[in-house]
Amino acid sequence: MCGIIGYTGSENVREVLLDALELLEYRGYDSSGIAVKERGTEEIKVCKCAGRVGDLRAICELQRALTGCGIGHTRWATHGGVSDKNAHPHQIGKVTLVHNGIIENYRELIEEYHLDGLKSETDSEVAAALVDRFYEGDPETAIKKAVRKLKGTFALVVLFADQGDAIYCTRNVSPIVATLCDEGAMLASDLTALCRFTNRYFVVPEYHILKLTETELTLTDFDGNRVEPEYQTADWELNSAGKNGYPFYMEKEIMEQPRAIEDTMTNRINSGMPDFTADGVPDTLFTDCDRICIIACGTAMHAGLVAQALVKSILHMHIDVEMASEFMYSDPVIDERTLVIAVSQSGETIDTLEAVKYAKRRGAKCLAVINVKGSSIARESDYVLYTNAGPEIAVASTKAYTTQLAVFYLIVARMAHSRGVFSAEETQSFVRELQRVPQAMQKVLERRHEIHVVARKLLEAKDLFMIGRGLDHSTLLEGSLKMKEVSYIHSEAYASGELKHGPIALITQDTPVVASVTQEKLVSKELSNIKEVKSRGADVVIFIKETLAGNLEEEYSVFRLPAMRDEFMVMPASVALQLLAYYVSSDKGFDVDKPRNLAKVVTVE
Numbered sequence: 039m040c041g042i043i044g045y046t047g048s049e050n051v052r053e054v055l056l057d058a059l060e061l062l063e064y065r066g067y068d069s070s071g072i073a074v075k076e077r078g079t080e081e082i083k084v085c086k087c088a089g090r091v092g093d094l095r096a097i098c099e100l101q102r103a104l105t106g107c108g109i110g111h112t113r114w115a116t117h118g119g120v121s122d123k124n125a126h127p128h129q130i131g132k133v134t135l136v137h138n139g140i141i142e143n144y145r146e147l148i149e150e151y152h153l154d155g156l157k158s159e160t161d162s163e164v165a166a167a168l169v170d171r172f173y174e175g176d177p178e179t180a181i182k183k184a185v186r187k188l189k190g191t192f193a194l195v196v197l198f199a200d201q202g203d204a205i206y207c208t209r210n211v212s213p214i215v216a217t218l219c220d221e222g223a224m225l226a227s228d229l230t231a232l233c234r235f236t237n238r239y240f241v242v243p244e245y246h247i248l249k250l251t252e253t254e255l256t257l258t259d260f261d262g263n264r265v266e267p268e269y270q271t272a273d274w275e276l277n278s279a280g281k282n283g284y285p286f287y288m289e290k291e292i293m294e295q296p297r298a299i300e301d302t303m304t305n306r307i308n309s310g311m312p313d314f315t316a317d318g319v320p321d322t323l324f325t326d327c328d329r330i331c332i333i334a335c336g337t338a339m340h341a342g343l344v345a346q347a348l349v350k351s352i353l354h355m356h357i358d359v360e361m362a363s364e365f366m367y368s369d370p371v372i373d374e375r376t377l378v379i380a381v382s383q384s385g386e387t388i389d390t391l392e393a394v395k396y397a398k399r400r401g402a403k404c405l406a407v408i409n410v411k412g413s414s415i416a417r418e419s420d421y422v423l424y425t426n427a428g429p430e431i432a433v434a435s436t437k438a439y440t441t442q443l444a445v446f447y448l449i450v451a452r453m454a455h456s457r458g459v460f461s462a463e464e465t466q467s468f469v470r471e472l473q474r475v476p477q478a479m480q481k482v483l484e485r486r487h488e489i490h491v492v493a494r495k496l497l498e499a500k501d502l503f504m505i506g507r508g509l510d511h512s513t514l515l516e517g518s519l520k521m522k523e524v525s526y527i528h529s530e531a532y533a534s535g536e537l538k539h540g541p542i543a544l545i546t547q548d549t550p551v552v553a554s555v556t557q558e559k560l561v562s563k564e565l566s567n568i569k570e571v572k573s574r575g576a577d578v579v580i581f582i583k584e585t586l587a588g589n590l591e592e593e594y595s596v597f598r599l600p601a602m603r604d605e606f607m608v609m610p611a612s613v614a615l616q617l618l619a620y621y622v623s624s625d626k627g628f629d630v631d632k633p634r635n636l637a638k639v640v641t642v643e
């Protein structure tokens with residue numbers, strides 16, 4: 039869950055590292071550090087601290103204009119608390135190292151190799167000590183020997199005091215991408231950090247050694263054979279990872295959604311029909327299966343729950359949505375006739391990745407819905423549909439969620455047509471409605487100040503409920519996750535009908551309720567449930583499809599959502615709920631993009 043950068047080249051190393059760490063900070067932000075080695079010297083200067091990259095920048099007193107090489111790290115603590123000494127890089131002997139992942143057998147290694155005198159409580163320092171123990175002037179041999187002793191997941195990036203401006207790297211599971219460009223050679227945990235320089239990159243294969251110098255990249259396998267890097271071109275614009283004048287990435291990313299949905303549909307609609315030819319996804323994937331199983335975590339799983347409701351109502355198929363972290367331990371019903379759909383923004387979530395591997399071992403075909411190109415889950419899966427949302431930096435997922443939904447609408451439409459459930463006309467009508475989504479979202483965004491007014495009513499709340507039925511409930515599960523993660527208000531999404539089976543006992547005048555009412559067939563029941571909480575003193579905020587029930591404004595705070603077919607109301611409603619959470623958080627003065635205890639990419643189980 040940590041961010042790693044390595045750079046060797048002609049630019050000011052310290053600035054390249056610090057700028058990159060700021061872009062990578064969303065991967066972990068409890069401590070940060072850099073190590074810099076000036077060209078022609080053997081001294082490696084380390085500067086690190088508990089705190090954000092901003093704090094690091096303030097204390098970095100390394101030479102200002104400096105060329106050479108360096109490595110940097112932002113940490114999400116696993117082993118050892120948040121402290122200066124536990125921050126990376128770790129330095130032992132000639133070795134300076136940063137690590138992402140978990141070394142599971144670090145205790146055994148300390149004992150076996152008598153690694154006394156470690157300065158931190160981290161598993162990572164053990165990896166540094168081991169590389170140093172094996173180092174006799176040949177970096178690659180030392181790294182390989184150390185790696186053969188490690189159990190767990192790791193991306194290791196190493197500087198050796200006596201190896202000029204070279205940087206070495208190896209990995210297992212934890213991702214590293216790398217590139218060579220005009221300004222030098224660089225590697226990072228993800229593309230976000232490289233985007234400023236280039237959009238050409240390659241994924242470092244597992245159990246290989248990558249050596250970077252200013253002018254050259256050398257990739258070898260563990261038997262010493264040269265391997266040609268497989269370069270890819272990201273279609274993210276350079277600098278697309280900036281804030282574009284918005285105070286927070288979350289706001290920028292919420293505002294980008296109409297465009298992101300357009301980009302997700304591009305090349306996937308042909309003569310009004312959903313078409314995955316360009317993605318290489320064959321119709322047989324959708325016809326040769328008896329059941330569907332969606333595996334994902336957090337927001338991505340919530341997108342899966344919306345898909346589940348659509349699949350049940352349109353395709354009448356058996357579909358399960360499994361939390362990836364529970365999947366392998368819950369005896370899942372998976373076989374060759376199961377279509378497994380893995381959903382992930384980062385494509386690196388370890389639970390989802392392991393679940394995909396497990397499902398494949400059981401014979402299932404796996405389709406991944408992913409945002410980050412070339413990520414581990416994308417590579418592990420049989421087929422991939424990319425969401426084309428562009429870089430999502432805010433920890434709270436917004437545009438990744440709605441683009442995942444857009445892909446699901448396309449999948450459901452294609453599947454319904456290929457399985458003979460939808461006629462061509464029905465399919466085209468469904469797709470036409472999907473094409474209206476950007477416009478409906480835009481209408482919500484243009485009225486965002488109204489949502490800001492409503493958000494002010496929630497600022498004092500300690501607890502709140504979100505209630506709705508059917509698809510509204512699925513939408514609110516995500517809305518509620520957004521609220522709790524960025525505003526720290528305890529928020530629970532409940533199926534409204536279930537409320538009186540217990541939780542209504544918690545409703546008081548201090549427990550605001552947010553309701554979503556967008557499904558025509560459920561309006562009267564949902565409004566009755568709203569009355570029930572109102573009668574118990576709750577202030578109620580209602581997000582309602584504009585064409586449904588009138589005269590609510592006297593009793594409630596109401597935001598009317600642009601009308602779409604019921605199946606698509608999730609889209610404008612989700613944008614409204616994202617804005618609600620965003621305004622509560624920013625009005626409370628929180629760091630919206632980096633909520634406490636969280637990290638964007640969850641690479642530990």
Ligand code: M6R
Nearest residue numbers: 336337338382383384387434435
């Ligand atoms: O990268 P992934 O989509 O696999 O991440 C899964 C979850 O960690 C993620 O959706 C998380 O719940 C959101 N960032 C919360 O907003």
